[in-house]
Amino acid sequence: MGKMIYLDNAATTKTAPEVVEAMLPYFTEFYGNASTVYDFAANSKAAIAKARQQIADVIGAKKEEIYFTAGGSESDNWALKATFEAYKNKGNHIITTKIEHHAILHTCEYLEKERGAKVTYLDVDENGFIDLDELQKAITPETILISVMAANNEIGTLEPLKEIGQIAHEHGILFHTDAVQAFGQIPINVDEFNIDMLSSSGHKINGPKGIGFLYIRKGVKIRSFVHGGAQERKRRAGTENVPGIVGYGLAAERANKSMKERTAKEIEIRDHMISRILTEIPYVRLNGDKVKRLPNNVNVSIQFIEGESLLLMLDNFGICASSGSACTSGSLDPSHVLLAIGLPHEIAHGSLRMTLSEETTMEDVDFVVDKLKDITANLRSMSPLYEDFIKKQKK
Template sequence: METRKIYMDYAATTPIKKEVVEAMLPYLNEEFGNPSSVHSFGRSVKNAITEARATIAKAINAKPEDIFFTGGGSEADNMAIKGIAFAYKDKGNHIITSKIEHHAVLHACEYLEKHHGFEVTYLDVDEYGIVKMEDLKNAIKDTTILITVMYANNEIGSVQPIREIAQIAKEKKVFFHTDAVQALGNIEIDVQELGVDLMAITAHKIYGPKGIGALYMRKGIKLHPLIHGGAQERRKRAGTENVAGIMAFAKAVELATSNIDEHIKKTTQLRDKLINSVMERIPHTILNGHPTKRLSGNANFCFKFIEGEAILLSLDIVGIAGSSGSACTSGSLDPSHVLMAIGLPHEIAHGSLRLSIGDMTREEDIEYVVGHLEKIVERLRGMSPLYDKFMKGEKAHV
């Protein structure tokens, strides 16, 4: 079987599209002014940022003044969580989140607990990684000031009932933040319809550059800034703007949302082909996440009796790029906190593989990946004492 280069890790990051690079280039060359400068060089760039802000706002049905640019999704999450916590600490010190959040959310909450005396409730999820509404309602106290639950999980792809959560938060007069980093470009987002108060998004998951993101924040909310300095971003986020990144982000959002129906249809078909082929051809495999309420490009499996790291390395040798979970924790030897939260035992959670599909994925790529994966799993199980023991036990019961 020939060796090709197949990228199946779009959930970690995406290649930058040609149109996005073209949108950046003028702001790396001739349009180099500082947006805070009063002369024509600065004014020209400031006007461009204003247009970019309006483009991004329109894509999620927000107002331009509700969009605050950041250095990425993690900063936007931190800005929302710490910003609300410090701005409203006189009203309460309780935050609610889930056990399957991105570490940008979990570590921000842990920081507030450890260093600033906040109380955090980490909600359990069901076997598919979905927060239970009854648990959420029961967790709310008089001191609760913020609920933060991600829109779609970066590892297992499960999509949360965001409208319901937002409605519960509204009824209890609690702010609601959602990390929509994986959702943007993969789910149609309307912040007015959803009813969220704050939402984190980023460019590099939608074929834009790394290092640029944004926080949507509904008008009227106070926010304690993380970064102090100049008056940029309406005094919410100091620092000279990443102009080229902002222009690229706007173009990436425009492209991602203008053909979103076609994108969802294509990636859903390829995802289902991938999932069905793997589940049919490779025995003792578990599909992680909700079977239908999941991101269109996400497939996450656990292969019993073998290690995910060995699968990844073997796939890489034949030119296939996948992941064992979140790219932010790929250096960790611990099993995924998400897989543990959905109830998988330690030994099974270690055998995880996330394959994520994007705009450049083709049907023949799925065939190539499944063909190699089937052989890799068979070979690794052939060396596994756990699998040998299991097979001997099966034969003993025949």
């Protein structure tokens, strides 16, 4: 096996060397607890304040509106559960979509079963977009929160955040977006889009794992999620993960500065890869919108093969990819996202997600497509379904 070609950046990214370097002193030199009063803690406090500003700048927020968490799943849980508790006297209705990450879907299920919430799960079209008219129709006097992801983690579709935010704002409803895949990849301005809460995670943008944030607009009445000490302005208890916060801040600044040039390159390579796959491998479907998608996302369904076999054979060539969300990779069930966009089970099972990074080259994706062609032909040669299909085509 030659070099590894890593195409699973939606699952996690490599921590950038400069990010690691920035974190190291806060493990060994400036290790003071930021909540203490002595001078030794000053470096930790200053580092947290700097990172908070670095992250706020990416989305046009105020630094005091950024609250650090352990990651995207905690941020999503906090946004939904705490909002429901804080606003339940106003209503108990939440609107979301059928293609959200399980951190949203399972939290909504919990709120329905254990807290008496009413949840509307909006359908999406064949490309994964919600219908804004259906969103309008779903709103009731009891609606307290709309939660729609910025970009789908599997098929890469970019939802119309600005229009959703405007609808929520006009009805006096809070708007939360899971931006775990979108933060640092596409421009987002919380004021322009009327976003009240936004979730993100450090390890998706070449930052460390185990650190995330929840943006909470000033004035939003949301309760603490983790109780204990007075950290994060008494809204999220627990000793601050200073090295993680420092790394996240630099990763956010780094992603923001390189966004335009980096994503332009990713789009060029992405579109080249999609074009080759669709023209050179028959009976393949692109999942998600061709244009309004994450710059680095390629998701295709290849008929007559199983996605698991495809992944194992790609791995033999040092190619790392996935069949969908890393959080459900151990499941034998087809992706809920692919079923929601209308794919039948047999086609959804043959899906492949490849997500690029700033290090991915045109030569890398050409190598991957060449191997994908060979693997697909090999797997189909052993497929009775494909053999029957070809026989019918010849009649």
